[in-house]
Amino acid sequence: GMGKTRLALQAAEQMVALPAADQPFRDGIFFVPLESVRDDEGLLTAVIGALTTQRSFPTQGDAAVAEQVIHFLRDKALLLVLDNFEHLLSAATLLSDLLLAAPQLKLLVTSRESLGLQEAWFYPVLGLAMTDGTAGDSRKKAENDAVRLFVQCARRTRLDFDVEKEREAVLRICTLVEGMPLAIELAAAWLNAMNCAQIAEEVTRGLDILTTRYQNIPPRQRSMRVVMEHSWALLTPVEREALAQLAIFRGPFSQEAAKRITNASLVILITLAEKALVRMTAAGYYQLHELTRQYAEEQLGDAVKVGLHDSHAHYYAELLERQRTYLFTNTVRQAWTTMGAELDNIRHAWLWLIEAAGAGSTDLPLPTLFRQMVEMLTAYHLYHLLWLPGQALFDQACRGLTAAGWADDGEQIDGETSRRAVLLRLQISAAQFQLEVGHYRASLASAEELLPACRQAGVVDDLFRCLLLYAHTQVRRGHRAEAIPAFEEALALAQHLPSPRYRAEALIGLGMIASADGRYAAAQEYYEQGLAVCQEMDYRPWIARIMTNLGFNHSRQEQP
Template sequence: MEGLRNNLPLPLTSFIGREDEIAEITGLLEEPHCRLLTLVGPGGIGKTRLALEVAQGLVNPEMDASTEPLFPNGVYLVALQPVALPDDIITTIASAIGFEFYQARDPKAQLYRYLAKKCLLLILDNFEHLLDAIELIEELLAKAPQVDLLVTSRSALNLVQEWLYHLEGMAYPQDGPIDAPEAFGAVQLFVERARRARHSFSLVEEGKHVIQICQLVDGMPLGIELAAAWLRRLPCDEIAAELQRSLDILESDLHGLPDRHRSMRAVLSHSWSLLSREEREVLMKLSVFRGGFRREAAEYVASATLQNLSTLVDHSMLRLTITGRYEIHELQRQYAAEKLAERPELETAVRNRHCEYFADFMDQPPINLVGKRSKETMQALEADIDNIRLAWNWAVGQTRIRDLHRCIETMYWFSWFRAWPQDVKRAFRQAVGALRVAEPSQERD
């Protein structure tokens, strides 16, 4: 049977374990009353990956032809982590499901009207920073009675309609003699990722230390992946010892942090310390991007060489997707962004470079905007829409008039192409407001 409509990304790495969780979550989605299910847990615990795995099962169900699919109109991932403003949620959902607005007025009402007749699942991924927008969730549930929401978030939404699923780390052996460590999800994940770093890796020889590492990171999949990537530089026993040391250091610094956060922090800080000065500097600068980036952008904004990027991929600090874009895990991005924030002057300089790069990217010759090439141009712009929004907002905040000017025409055409005039009107209004308050002596073009 052909799979249902979806926009699910192809996974870059294998998925391990979590059979019980998948069955439980799928079971909850089958319940008619469960229309808003939130997977809650700390950063790096595996919420996004699990939601995607559940979604894959719904899109390609193992069933005979007579069984009705649960969501006949499809399953869609709405990546919210790069979305800064609640107002952008509507356009991000529309983009994810491939809905095009047909008129300028009231995009929200248009989207609701469309969804009212659909029976589909939206995965709202990384919702934690948009909790101010929860009325929108209530509204969506009311206006689209056959749409279900699977949300991933580091904290609960606290809506009456919400069903909560608290996600724990992956299973690992506790103390005592262990007969079959390979039966535990956390150990399987470590071994699988370790073999990528060192193909001769053997659990038989390293079992004791692998178990220790899984215990130290409390079964957190992101922690396990990062620790396994260190095998390029350290033997397994040293990884365990280093992790223990980082934890001890953090113990005194981070009193009051829950264990799981502390163990993840220990992994992040040790991964950081394994990078060279230059690689750290690059990663720090790359943290200004939103929604990933292309190599040319990294070169300009972060002075990243191909060698730097490859090393960061090798250390599992970056991922290279099949579309050729680089992505950084949100938790790792936040860690690197904290480091950048410790150097405000550098941060401003990098943000200026980011703004300049995307203003240049927006400054397209007219032939690319309205001619035969327009579709291609618009698709390229759409892939970087989160960076463009960020650059625009930075230009407005810093009254970078020349950069704003370079964006305007493309913004206008883009708004027609995507039929997002509300978005663009708001952006223009912000810019006009900023220009009004700008001193006459400030940059002018």
């Protein structure tokens, strides 16, 4: 469905169109369809059949078919386009024999799987170019190859189709199918029955919408399900099991994640990549095409799927826990890079924890896993200004855990934390995103409600965060005087917390208020104390921040 055949034909047509003086294939260019061929001899027969469309093929009595083909091609300068070779890989060595015997022969082969030949140059055919739809002018988003193909196909079904009216839904369809040409054509064919938004919604539910009733389309391309079934049939049982289990991932995943969660070895990943069922990204991660992932996931039993989801959640919770060591250090970008590469999987693991909490019956240590994830998930979305996605993740978690009764469960688990305390921590993060998106009233109401609960829970770290939330909300509202006691209490709490960065946070807040109020000497003292703490930490971003604030404080005093 990626357009391999069409691309090969276009390449052949360009060769045919060359002037005679520049023509490298003086003896012709021949297209050899292999869909119905089943064995080596059938391959040779198909080649002979293609060659005889333009010239007679001299037979040599009782000589083997392979010998006759080699003898005929030996001195020929021609191109053979062998289409749909994936089910004939056992005959791939025959191609080597032909190339060795006929030095001027060239082969252009389309296949869903790598030929595994040393002579072959591998050219993966990916989806049509498209933007990610997350930034930029919306008109420019539609100006890409995938959307242009959709519009072209749509107007065959609805002559009056206006992409301007449904641009975002069209882009969503193209994104969901990752630019796959066949899937785009099949989706556009439904415009006589539903609009683009409805088509996009159906695509998210599965493959069955991607089918057509056109009579002149080859049967193997009339639905994405048939396409996927053909690829699935070519796999060994071990490969099928691995591919189905890899469907647990969303977006890119690392080799380590594949090994830990599904026990897929590097060899099996490479094998699936050679079959074009898994692709490697430029950053060295692996990824399944979304339609392949949907089909493969359908092959998993419910019990197996739950077990994989649990392993997936465990792995990514531990991954985020490991990234905490980079937070408030000069190497924090390593954590951002790691998390950014697998953010889809991190979010998916988070949503599975919420679902598991709602189900009520799970062996997962949910409070521990939420605790492992919450700090870095919050920090990543705040640092990268992903406030709305962050707010959505934490709002959903708070609703789900509240509905599951966590607000009423104060029993400590393993002597460390309770479900109620975990929910409080998530509610603090949710309120932080309320603050960043400008919902100051909601943020203040949340802080005022959470502060007594945090005091009662007795988790010093959470109380510190809630005090800062309250203080920063009051500052944003212009009520600096109300923020001072909260910053001062947070500063007092900081001595009971393990990292000096807590003290620095409170000092920076107090310094900003003092400077804004015209208490420049007090501001300087707060900043200098905070600077000493950050220099002790050797945390350059905050050192630069405090020195900048000191400069502004001095300029306000009109001091040199």
